[in-house]
Amino acid sequence: MKTGKFLFALCLSTCLFTKASLSNAETTPTVPDARGNCTLTDCDDGGVLSYDETIAQIVKLYKNKEFNSLEQGFKNLEQASVKIDTGVTGDEVIFYAFKAIYPGPGNDPSEEQRLAAWELEAKGSIFLEYANIAYIRSLAWQARGGGFANTVSSDSWQRFFQRLAQTEEMLTKASEKLKASPLWGHISLNLAFDNEHSTISSTDMFAYSVRKWPNYYGFQESVMPRLLPMWGGSLAEVDKFATYWSGQRTATEGTSLYARLYLSLVSKGVTPQQTQYDWSRMSASFKDLIARYPSPTFPELYANYACLQHDESAAKFALSKVHDLPFKFEYWVDNSGKNFCLTLLGQGLSASVN
Template identity: 25%
Template sequence: MSYIMKKPKCNNIFSWAVGLTASLILYLAPTGATATETLQAIKNIQSEVSRALANEQFAQINAMADNLSESRERLPDGRWKLSFVIYGLTGDIPKRDASAWHARLQLMDRWIAATPGNPTPYVAKAQFLLAYAWDARGNGYANTVKEEDWPIFRQRIAQARDTLEKSANISKRSPLWYEKMQDIATAQSWPEEDFVRLFREGAAKEPANYFLYFNAADYLLPRWHGSARQLADFVNSAVAATEKKEGQTLYTRIYWSLLWALEDKTFSPGYADWPRMRQGFEDIVRVYPDNWNLNAYTYYACMAQDWQTARIIGAKLTTVAMELWKDPQVYKRCMQEPSSGRQKSAAHIQQPASHPR
């Protein structure tokens, strides 16, 4: 089943700036010092939102979201800033702290009651309920979830869906509505034809919202509702629809978005092709030469054992982003000459262990 519709006749559908970084490990900003302008910008957005929420300055958050929705302003790495307004709303809540989660839920409801005509509090509450559901379930495989936690997970996912559907005449004005509904569809195991319909509707309205493509890729993972072949077909169709303006950008962005799932299997047979991904990184950094993007380019070159590219791009880094590399020794080993006698492999790359959403 093809996910990509025929391109509308509008000539400037993809005329907004090239690409969005797809790394989902950055939905929540790091708490310490950051290595790139992008990470600092995310931290600033989420800090401003957290302060406003704590003080119940709901109109301030709505105005920020409205402005970013209108301007489609991007981070230095190319992602929409808008997507980060509602992430981080639960990052300070301890796991399984029922009283803290309940207090935050009440705050979400006060936000809606205070500004019922704005779409942002509804998508924010849906995001909250999704996080609340995953707090009950945990991020492990299905066979690691306690039987008594499944009904709680399903109930909270259903509440997120109910929030979006009942407010659709208002909340659908936000591009984030489709992102959150995709997360719900994946969690509820929607039939593929229903998920495709949702994706197409969202992409028709916001064809440059690459998070829609990233969420579709999540859905098509073998661990969810697809296969490596279905995922590859989707990626190829997405690139074909955007290649004239984006080159291989979307190829790289989508597979990068799956780092949490593919880990060191990214370049296994049936998944990403390094020459195409390398070209995608070239297309990305030509427009967004942010240090985060350059770190990721180096990181994946190392994973692919393309040592020459790793050293060339690695030499351009202003700072080594530990948020990605995790261990400075991993970067150092990547930069070593292969002729040093030490066997190098993708095993040197340490991957994030869980999906943060």
């Protein structure tokens, strides 16, 4: 993938946003401070779902073939009045739930039977339609495997591209209802990344998707790792991209998107020390992220980054926002700064936190 394509797309998409998007952000939290006060299948207007628990519940309902409950849960997720504690959209939760269900290498061999059973209970469901497409794409990666390109056999490459072609055909022929969903845009963008010979242009799909679904940040999260040096990019390009998109969304996200985009790299196995973020900007972004969204992951991750930087003031602030004590390092992503944080906790900080 040529990173220049994305610099072009980034510039192209500048004209898709009004000056209003660069205005000062509201300081009130976007999601109420009510962590996980409802469940996927029982969530009224104004409810707040836990991201981690909701992913786990989707996987459980799917694996247990409780498809009526699953369909109801998906409908709940798509209500604008139902919030996620991390601040992502319901559609993004659905996308990453199916990433967990269909990991590619390691797929459950009984998935086709589950999908057939779902079809009997919910024919015409766009969620089922999406699941079928996501499953076929995962079979491509199962055929290829997760190793470096030079370790993949010619037969595996052939099966990989055959499955990708099948996925692309399904996306092209998808229902208009699914094409109106960011789920379609997200998997289409990823497919374009998978196959440089795809008729789907990654540049065009990215520009189209961020314009059509501006509050869905999975598109930017998919681009972030593709700008890394291992894909021919640079750490400077990664930071430029994160800075640009954070600036584009200040009206709705303040400065919080900068940290969110870097955290998306962590979820893909890229440690903080393998990136080149601006610490001053990152620290301010984390504070905004914590103020807006009540997920327990954000204070811990901020503490992790602050302790890596040996920034005592930021670390103390982050640790004071940790929801559950004693501190368990549950969401820790890099142990290099752990001793620094343990020292601060040993100074009695934990005793002063309610």
